[in-house]
Amino acid sequence: MNMKSFQLLGLLCLLGTSRSIEESKRQGRFSLFNVVQFDNDPCISSSSISSGDRTRDGTCFTESECSNKGGAASGTCASGFGVCCIFSLQNGGTIAQNNSYIKNPNFPNALVDVETTSISYTVLDFISFNIEGLPDTESGGGTCTDTFTATGTAGSSVPVICGQNSGQHIYINMGKECSDEAKLTFAFSGASTIRVWEIQATQIKCGATEAPPAGCLQYHTELSGRLTTFNFSPMDETHLGSQEYSICIRQRTGFCCVQYQVCPDSLDTGFTLDPLGVPNTADVAYVDSDCNRDHIVIAASGGSCSTPNAGGNLHSRYCGSKFNANSASTVHGPVCDCTAPFDVRIFTDDGSDNEDPATANTGTSRGVCLEYIQIPCGGA
Numbered sequence: 001m002n003m004k005s006f007q008l009l010g011l012l013c014l015l016g017t018s019r020s021i022e023e024s025k026r027q028g029r030f031s032l033f034n035v036v037q038f039d040n041d042p043c044i045s046s047s048s049i050s051s052g053d054r055t056r057d058g059t060c061f062t063e064s065e066c067s068n069k070g071g072a073a074s075g076t077c078a079s080g081f082g083v084c085c086i087f088s089l090q091n092g093g094t095i096a097q098n099n100s101y102i103k104n105p106n107f108p109n110a111l112v113d114v115e116t117t118s119i120s121y122t123v124l125d126f127i128s129f130n131i132e133g134l135p136d137t138e139s140g141g142g143t144c145t146d147t148f149t150a151t152g153t154a155g156s157s158v159p160v161i162c163g164q165n166s167g168q169h170i171y172i173n174m175g176k177e178c179s180d181e182a183k184l185t186f187a188f189s190g191a192s193t194i195r196v197w198e199i200q201a202t203q204i205k206c207g208a209t210e211a212p213p214a215g216c217l218q219y220h221t222e223l224s225g226r227l228t229t230f231n232f233s234p235m236d237e238t239h240l241g242s243q244e245y246s247i248c249i250r251q252r253t254g255f256c257c258v259q260y261q262v263c264p265d266s267l268d269t270g271f272t273l274d275p276l277g278v279p280n281t282a283d284v285a286y287v288d289s290d291c292n293r294d295h296i297v298i299a300a301s302g303g304s305c306s307t308p309n310a311g312g313n314l315h316s317r318y319c320g321s322k323f324n325a326n327s328a329s330t331v332h333g334p335v336c337d338c339t340a341p342f343d344v345r346i347f348t349d350d351g352s353d354n355e356d357p358a359t360a361n362t363g364t365s366r367g368v369c370l371e372y373i374q375i376p377c378g379g380a
Helices: 062-070 357-367
Strands: 004-008 017-026 028-037 043-047 053-061 072-077 080-088 093-095 099-103 123-131 147-152 168-172 182-188 195-200 219-220 224-228 241-247 256-262 286-287 293-302 314-319 335-337 342-348 366-375
Touching: 053 062, 053 195, 062 072, 080 147, 093 357, 168 219, 195 357, 219 224, 314 366
Parallel strands: 004 093, 080 099, 219 241
Antiparallel strands: 004 182, 017 028, 043 053, 053 080, 072 080, 099 195, 123 168, 123 195, 147 182, 224 366, 241 342, 256 335, 256 366, 286 314, 293 314, 293 335, 293 342
16 A cells, blocks of 8 residues: 655745835936835636636745745736746645645546655645545445545544545644644555545634634535535445544524535435444434434434424434434435534444445435525524
8 A cells, every 4th residue: 555645834834925026227227126015815826726617726926936935827916026826746745835736646637556645734625536435345334445534733633535525625723833734645555547636725824714613624604505424426335434523514693593404316315324234224214312323413403493492302313314303204304403503413433334335325325415504593
């Protein structure tokens, strides 16, 4: 097994301002030099990300600074006095610039040979993330063939990730010191034709409104959105095992509840978490004490947002093949959480759910996809 490693330093400690010298001639032999100073702010480059739906973010430097720091100029900034500088790593190293990108060697072509990669960071956006997932002989919680791990000095807890996860993101607590760092590692087993990744690393200042609460691996800030477990994208594969993390939602002013519903899905496998660890579990919803294995937690939640957390039947654990606050229901239904802070906690064990991988996905083991919407105070 080979690996690639990248380290992320406290990027905010390294940012500052740049100076560009503009020359103008006066009376033939005399020259005046105007010093233009500008901040090293984020900028929009002219380089497209791998998905093609937007351009890459960069950092504004002078052209010489960009070159000296190992970046590539892609467009201009600061009214033309600076260049939008893009930083990319492919074969291991240290990330010391904000808005850096981690890509596999020979990107955008797939990485075929066995290799390794590590990094340290704060927010990682998985623009492209395709590595080998669970082997065909295992299902619903088996051991990853390839792995992506993240470790840091600030105690961040990131589960092992594998499979297809483009569009996902994770937050890592970098700590408060410039010397704090985190390490990302890809470990590969055997040859593959699908290994492609492009990851954007961005740091957030302490106390900024976009910073997540403590303990949140993922953080959603919009009024509505979609939450999925890792490796949910393939319709013919299963969720990952040994997962324990929180997906958090920032409460907007004037909104008191969050309502969750299963994502529309042609296979009706948008919510499939095995409650008991046995094949052919009944095609119904399970709650609370019936969810002893794979499950999600939405604390003190129920089926209605009109009477938030005041009487009625409230639940915390949900599992099975139907998502519903009514136990044994045979259809999906809305679940509402009116107790801030809002989060969905993911729990999966390390066991395989079904001996037959051909039927595990459609039966009990694909994972979770939920669409959420914040509900204004006063009811839906």
